[in-house]
Amino acid sequence: xxxxxxxxxxxxxxxxxxxxxxxxxxxxxxxxxxxxxxxxxxxxxxxxxxxxxxxxxxxxxxxxxxxxxxxxxxxxxxxxxxxxxxxxxxxxxxxxxxxxxxxxxxxxxxxxxxxxxxxxxxxxxxxxxxxxxxxxxxxxxxxxxxxxxxxxxxxxxxxxxxxxxxxxxxxxxxxxxxxxxxxxxxxxxxxxxxxxxxxxxxxxxxxxxxxxxxxxxxxxxxxxxxxxxxxxxxxxxxxxxxxxxxxxxxxxxxxxxxxxxxxxxxxxxxxxxxxxxxxxxxxxxxxxxxxxxxxxxxxxxxxxxxxxxxxxxxxxxxxxxxxxxxxxxxxxxxxxxxxxxxxxxxxxxxxxxxxxxxxxxxxxxxxxxxxxxxx
Ligand SMILES: *Cc1c(COP(=O)(O)O)cnc(C)c1O
Numbered sequence: 001x002x003x004x005x006x007x008x009x010x011x012x013x014x015x016x017x018x019x020x021x022x023x024x025x026x027x028x029x030x031x032x033x034x035x036x037x038x039x040x041x042x043x044x045x046x047x048x049x050x051x052x053x054x055x056x057x058x059x060x061x062x063x064x065x066x067x068x069x070x071x072x073x074x075x076x077x078x079x080x081x082x083x084x085x086x087x088x089x090x091x092x093x094x095x096x097x098x099x100x101x102x103x104x105x106x107x108x109x110x111x112x113x114x115x116x117x118x119x120x121x122x123x124x125x126x127x128x129x130x131x132x133x134x135x136x137x138x139x140x141x142x143x144x145x146x147x148x149x150x151x152x153x154x155x156x157x158x159x160x161x162x163x164x165x166x167x168x169x170x171x172x173x174x175x176x177x178x179x180x181x182x183x184x185x186x187x188x189x190x191x192x193x194x195x196x197x198x199x200x201x202x203x204x205x206x207x208x209x210x211x212x213x214x215x216x217x218x219x220x221x222x223x224x225x226x227x228x229x230x231x232x233x234x235x236x237x238x239x240x241x242x243x244x245x246x247x248x249x250x251x252x253x254x255x256x257x258x259x260x261x262x263x264x265x266x267x268x269x270x271x272x273x274x275x276x277x278x279x280x281x282x283x284x285x286x287x288x289x290x291x292x293x294x295x296x297x298x299x300x301x302x303x304x305x306x307x308x309x310x311x312x313x314x315x316x317x318x319x320x321x322x323x324x325x326x327x328x329x330x331x332x333x334x335x336x337x338x339x340x341x342x343x344x345x346x347x348x349x350x351x352x353x354x355x356x357x358x359x360x361x362x363x364x365x366x367x368x369x370x371x372x373x374x375x
Contacts, residue, residue, distance in 0.1 A: 002362060004054055004315040006190035006355040007179040007186075010248050014238035020275055028233025029216065032240040039246045040190055043158075044165035048193040049208055051239055052232045055154040055176030055189035059124075061232055062150045062172035062191060062207050065198055068093045074119070075115050076108035076124040076152075078322040078335060079342050084126055084152045085323055085333060093121070094335035097324045102341045103280040105349070111133040113335040115302050120145070125170075126152040128147035130182075130290035132161035135169045141169075150174070152191075157183060158253050158288040167192045178240055182290055182356075183251060186244035188234050204230040252356045256289035262360045263292045263352060275374045277348065292352050293319075294370070298348040306350065308373050314366055317351050 007369075011257025020032055031352040033051050039294040040049040052058040068074065076084055078097035085095040098111040112123060123142055125133035142149045149170030156166035157175050167173025173192035177185045189204075193199055209229025214220050245252060264278060271278045277295030281287050296302040302318065311315045322342045323329035352366060 001315045001320045002315060003355070004317050004351065004353050004368065005180050006180070006357065008184050008252060008356045010244050010252075011259055012244035012247070013241045015174040016244050017237050019161055020236045020240040021341075023135050023236075026236050029213070030236030030239070031321040032236050033234065034309070035243050036239050036246060040094055040157075040192070042126065042176070043249070044168050045195060045288040045306055046165070046190060046192040046194065048166045048202070048236055050191045050193070050202060050232075051234055051242075052191055052206065053153070053187045053234050054083075054178070054187055055174045056083035057085060057230075057232045058099065058172075058189040058191040059150065059152065060090060060230075061202060062174060063091050064088045064228075065172065065202055066148045066150065071119060072121045073117060073119045074124055075107075075112055075120060075336075077126055077342070078318050078324040078339070079105055079128070079346055080126045080323065081154070081232040081320060082150065082323065082326075084214050084326075085329070088122075088124075088264065089328075089332045094119075095329070096120070097322075097329075097333055097342075098282045098336060099340055100342050101343065102345050103227065104128065104131050104133075105187035105345060106131065106133040108341075108343045109137040109141070111337055112138065113145075116141075116145055116147075120147060122150055124150050126154075127156040127159065128160040129293065130155045130157075130166070131279070131280060132156070132159060132166055132287075134282075134286045135161045135164075135231070139169055148172075154178075155290040156288065157324055159290075160248060160286045162284045168194065171195060171198065182256065183245040183249065184240060185234065188238055189243060199226070206232040242259070249303075253288055254314065255356055255358075256354065258360055259352070259354060259358050259363050260289035260292050262363045263367065263373075266364060267294060267370065269310075270371065270374055276370075288355070291351050291352050293350075294349060294352065295345070295348040297348070302348060302350050305373055309366075309369060312369050314369060317352060319349055319351055320346060322330070322346055
């Protein structure tokens with residue numbers, strides 16, 4: 001059986017977890033959390049990174065820091081994971097969904113401006129498959145309308161747009177280290193902060209509304225409750241697992257890219273014959289091989305292909321059900337304009353096995369089966 005995903009494991013994780021345990025400091029903000037934060041800051045060139053318990057929580061933190069209020073509107077694609085919307089719905093805000101581009105599956109930047117009302121507070125671009133949204137246009141719109149940009153870069157670590165790391169364009173960027181992502185700690189994430197002015201408040205909200213981070217740095221001699229907050233710190237044992245992978249980030253990225261490129265090369269003839277669609281990576285975007293997908297003619301063909309691959313012990317899976325068609329999406333959000341591509345393209349998309357340590361000859365075998373299906 002060829003699994004769709006296998007969580008990344010480099011071999012050093014257990015050693016680092018043991019070190020965390022033996023240091024007798026296994027709560028949040030221990031040595032490994034610090035190392036992960038510093039690694040991400042250096043790699044992405046962001047001002048500040050704070051490890052969190054998930055990308056969902058990083059987005060919640062960003063919503064709190066952006067002072068999102070009940071009735072505020074937040075523009076985002078409907079083709080995304082529920083967390084993108086949840087973080088804002090929890091604040092009483094209304095997700096306003098705009099259609100996606102069929103080439104990248106990212107929100108169509110040309111539709112954003114038409115969705116802006118006087119209630120709009122933020123734009124949340126989602127970098128699907130680690131391929132960047134059109135950030136120049138999005139940042140320009142945000143600037144002209146005074147909107148906050150919160151990037152859902154859950155899939156985007158190690159990716160860039162015109163040489164700049166994803167997650168570092170908006171006021172806030174959110175990474176995920178869930179076991180399905182390129183680098184993992186089981187459950188976990190990170191908040192990237194662009195502006196100096198937001199750092200202290202972020203530290204406070206992440207630490208239950210206390211100024212404990214300042215206390216640990218010796219800047220004050222006792223800590224106290226100074227604001228609302230929650231608990232968004234991961235255990236240092238989880239951070240230890242992640243650090244082992246961040247140390248090998250280039251190697252993991254290269255291995256994934258080799259598989260991605262092999263899929264692309266093997267399947268190009270089927271695309272040229274007009275049978276399937278392949279991912280599009282626009283100029284200026286460097287991606288991280290988070291995902292390899294193909295597009296079938298329609299939903300019916302996709303269902304048959306999934307069954308065919310499964311019969312051949314290959315696990316291939318579809319992805320998001322557009323949020324505006326889900327019960328909670330209908331209750332909490334609204335779709336602005338027409339759903340021309342979101343539903344149609346989501347029904348065609350099929351994700352193929354992709355993980356660190358997937359072998360290129362296994363990729364060849366999967367591609368052979370897909371070719372067989374289309375013969
Ligand atoms: C995985 C993912 C999330 C959620 O990440 P968690 O760390 O599981 O909270 C959010 N948005 C997108 C686009 C994702 O792919």
